[in-house]
Amino acid sequence: MICWTSPASEAASLSNSENSRRSRIVLPRQDFRLVPLACCALVGTWVGIGQIGKGFIWGSGLVVAGAALALLAIVVRVPRLWIVVHGAILVASVGVGICQVAVAHPSALVTVSGQASRLIIDGTVTSRPHPSLTPWGETQCSANVSVARFVGEGQTAQYPHTKVAIVSLPCGVIPGQNVRIEGRPIETEPRQEVAFRMVPHETQVSGTGRASERIVAKIDDGMGQVLDGAPQHAQGLIPGVALGDDSRVSSVLADAMKLTGLTHLIAVSGGHISIVIAITLAIVGRRHSAIAASLCAVALVGLVLLVGPHPSVIRAVGMSVVLLAAMSVGRGTGAVPALCIAIIATSWVFPYIAMGYGFWLSAAATAGIVTVGSPLAEMLAVWMPRGLAEAIAIPLAAQLACVPILMLFSEEGSVWAVAANALVAPVVAPLTIAGLIVALAAPLPLASLALIPATMATWWIDVVARSFAAAPGSGIPLLWSGVVCFAMLAALVAFRGAMLAARVAVALGCWWAWTFVVGRPAGAPEDWAAIQCDVGQGSALIARNEAGATIMMDVGPEGPSAARCLSSAGIRELDLLILSHAHSDHIGGLPEVMSEVDIAEVWLSPNPDPADNTEWVERQLDASGIPYRSVRAGETFQNFLEILWPITPNQREGEANAQSLAAYIDVSGGLLVLSDMTADSQERLAPHIGHVPIVIMAHHGSADQSSQLAANASPDFTFISVGENSYGHPAPAALDLYSDSQVFDTLTCGPIAITAEGNIESRCDETP
Template identity: 35%
Template sequence: MKPDLRLWPTAASVWCSCAVVASALLSPVVALLAASLTSLAVAVGWRYRRGRIAPAVLLPLVALVLATGVAGLRVWAVSPDLLPEPGSAVTIEAVVDSDPRLVEGAGSSIVRGPPRTVTGITVHRITWEGGALSARLPASLWAPADAVGLLPGTSVTGYATVLPRKPGGDGTLSLSMRRVPTVLGEAPVWQRVAGNLRAGLRDATAGLPADGAALLPGLVLGDTSTLPDALADDMRTAGLAHLTAVSGANVSIVLGAALGLAALGRVRGRGRAVVAGVALIGFLILVRPSPSVVRATAMGSVVVLSLLTGGQRRGPPALAAASIVLLLVDPWLAVSAGFALSVAATAGLLIVAPQLRDGIAARAPWLPRSLAEALSITVSAQLVTAPVLVLIGASVGLGAVPANLLAELAVAPATLLGVAATLASAVSPALAHAVAVPAVLCAQWVAWVAHGVAATAPLLIPWPTGARGAALALMLLASGALTVKYRGPVRRAVSRVPRPVSAAVVAGVVVCGVALPRAGSEHWPPTGWVAVMCDVGQGDAIVLRIDADSAVVVDAGPEPARVDRCLSDLGISRVSALLLTHFHADHVEGVPGVLRGRAVGTVLVSPLAEPLDQAERVRAWCADAGVPVEVVSAGDSRQVGPVGWSVLWPTRIIRGEGSDSNNASLTALVVVEGVRLLLGGDLEPASQAAVMAVNGALTVDVVKVPHHGSLRQNPRFGPWSGARAALVSVGVDNGYGHPAPETLQSYESRGVGVWRTDHSGDIAVVATPAGVALLGRSGPGG
């Protein structure tokens, strides 16, 4: 039976219009005008050439205009022009949306800030000097640790400071409070009951295997508050991170169990719908109805609905309808990778999985149907989500499919037993503990799978990321689909090829897919390397070589897996010192990847511990690893083997001239085997001028262009360094416009060779008898 895809063009039209508005490519008014004119032009043209306009054409055009208008109103309501500027003092009245998450402080008293919590809230009224606004504004709230007891649904008020927004974000505010917000109204009874049940599950797992006990609340309730960083990293590497968030799979498992019990109880007709509805509402309350959970509930409900009412025929229209509703309610979902992954995975389950299952059953009738079903679901989900994962920079792992197949053996029983233990905690803690024992053992199995697959990280395919990688993945998927659809002609064409030629082609594919990537890694790093700028995407991570297995690392990039991969490829197992120029996420979120499996001597940080939440995360990671944290500033000089460095900046903290954290970046003059490098983090014009003023003349071989080559540069900084080569660490197709063409021109116009990680991958600085050379791992540079 062919899937019913008639509503999909309308859903695609709504998605595109919301994406244009939410990403601020066009203002809401201009976007609405463009959508109206486009729809009118298409309608007139269609009418002129073919007469009557078919509903299949008219509906997407109408949806395009209406969705643009609705999305425009939603985006306009949270326009920065209507809200207070970052740094403004405000008074808010809000409702807590999610459980506060505690961010522990650690380290010495000199660098440690107090523990903080972060939670999602909906602001109903916000007032500030010169303005006030009453609306439903989503926001994230940072507050003292004592706020950890606030339950979702609690009404609060208090004084806060507006934090800077993330570029290209979803329109949410970020607020920081110095004091615990004042409670205006308690959480509803059902939220208090849910809070007690969630705490009951955590209590029920006490004394059970550590990884399983920490993972079970995540598998069942999406509660990752007790999940160790090492396990979280392994779950991501193994392609299992989706299991630690409430997803459509959780909803499908719970609804399936409820409908199964209804069938055993001989409930028929509308009674089954009532049972499913009650189970769905109860589970939604238990896991907290946050936007991501509501999205997961919609996707899971679509899957169950399709199974109950018509499989491939009813499922795709339901998926399209659910997507349209969710996009109109929250237009920012159109630019959310999580939403794209949810829709893609659900589409794979509805359309691709049945085809795979039937194909497997036809060609391997000896295989149990349940195993064929599990294999088809896992493979289809991995295939259809691969382009999205590649687009956002994730690695394509050979271990993801077997990891998910192995984990699936335990996910359903862990979820159902976990829900049972949660409910039992309201009756008897002893009963809850007894039910939790097998649930934790199932979760422990998932943890073992994650650890085992993560240990095979070298099997990650070096697939290109960003738009190029996504386009290649789509081409391969399309080629595979066409081959399957026209398998008869393809089989006849292949049968005419001599077998020796076929064998040679297969061998060539194997060599290109397996041997060549490994051969490339064997030739990396190049002989004589003294420094490597790691390709960590939109962030910084630089490795300074001490000897064959030890190094000094400057910054850690935005993701643990990427810096871990870079260090592993270089053979680094010991890090004498890790310098973190400042605490922005694109420089420090990869710290767990540096700490993982390596002996780290000390971590040196900027004297400005801002943003506070990021600084606290770094200190917590270091405390867990037993690594001391030390604040350094201008005048600090050290020598570790052939690596020596002197900190040139900061001598003071510059406030109010751009980003305070960027301007407080540790700036170091590094000398390795006679090669001189200037590393300045994300210095902005004010701090670049200050560095030049306090340090006099300087000449280096290589300069790292500050702030990823952004437009915010002091035009004298590059010439002052005297460098003949410049490094830019930047992500492919990043949304910041980095590096700015004007910045590149300022270096290239003076004959300086510019090397970029988005073009060349990892970049090595090599000391040769003839001087300093640069070598890109995946392509040429300047």
């Protein structure tokens, strides 16, 4: 058993004086015996869901792992039962993963979805609609639907336990309603919970939905009425902090919170569970432990119905169920065993949730807080007020635990994350309580009264997030922000001596080794010729020639990502900025880019649709005195860049993608940028295209691609600028078209740099 304790000899030597009494720290005991079982469950499920299809390699790996365990048992005389139990958990978890894939992706349905151009689905909505803003400025909602019946390619079948993701549904649908959808299927991978995505051409909704969801919908409507007219930060953060609904948080504030480590505030987690249980226990007391535990469980069910089964909620509820079960029989249990049991249970009951980054981050943060944060807070409380000690120790431990996972999908961090969390900590609990009152009491006067302190709290969070996001030290490579946190921890434990420092090193050393395996400092190589920036679901590319002329094509969605890409590349001046078309995921970052660099000239698409977006761009440029004009095929810039499309411009509505600018850039042998061209436009361009070493795939890797253009270009490397999305990008069909090339996408690889010699550098595999 590994546990946090103080050496008895040290405690005895310090017990004779007041000064020694204040120096003695009795660290809480933790039982770590279930940690290997939890790891086996996670690894087994991960292999079963996402990796078992890779065949011999993983099969051999499991055999080698089993042999290593057996050898370990012989060498260190580990009890055979230990090996048997852990092996059984590992094998069972692999089996759970395989079975889940078979249920989620039935072979007949997957085959039909891959062949059919149109399917009819009769099903039931199983998830709450998730709103998102389309590039052309409209709000659309996506939701999962269980397949009661599907018709396609002359086949009819029922798969009630299989889900499909509908990309565009009426935002007013609620879980439990029945739908009939006719549309085009888009393939997905086995590691995704849905069998395929579907873009509906026709949707019919019937039924009233589940009673609990109707109540939640009324609560949400009432909360919206109360928030109407409130400041933007209150409209986004009150439902975000209280209910985990981040759909109203502005993209700028969301980016600032992500950068400063405050995103966890808009995810329901252990803090909400603690508040609900504390309120329940304050009302009913602890005298009858079984009754108290049962009422707390009922309160938790109500909370889950209200906020939905998010990954962090599943983790927190799993731990709470274990703790409440122990309380109901008059026994206690540690936080680490409870977390391990929650991980094992989630891996088996909700395996796809257990494989998500959200669950991993929640579990890692909890583990860090319990094993490092609490002991560190106890140590700091000797020299400072306990509240301040916890405000420093808890976010520091959570940040250290989460950085290795954040490295898998994020590049940037901030040295101010701990400070930001410490400053907002005092308002989080009051905001959560006030937000719940606003939600549950709306539209009564009590809700409007609770809105006042809630708005004050959201103002403070907004100020802290934006201020620290703009401060020097934000936007640095995530690895280095983690190194800063590690240095802070080392400085703090140095006051306690070598023994505690050694324990902290053991607790974090192996975990942090992963950081240095998967991560490295962000930043462009010195000899870069072009960089596909990581701007999320959008696009931004920068390039320069040997003479030093620098161009940029598109500036990504709203937020600072494109500007940070320019900064990391050392760009202070753009000779030319090209905005391929007026969709927001290509023009939204213009204000930040204009603040970051000087721009000599801007080229625009000849098609102004959507008109409001084009007018916004022109106002921004006019205010800064930057010249701009629309261009078409044949336009060149310093023998460095040539516009290839559109050949025949038009200004018709709805053709922004079809008329978006495509360009050839003379770097590293040749780079073809297809922006958001449709398949039809690509077909018309294809006869003019020969072999190009590097292609930026059109429209973020959507399925709307030209096979003829892909064949003519026959690239050695294909880049996809893509982020988290509900469209199914990159589509498997698009990846198949370019499968003869080496494909890099920004969602997986982060920024992708091309050197002058034609080498590729990213956090994925690099060319030699």
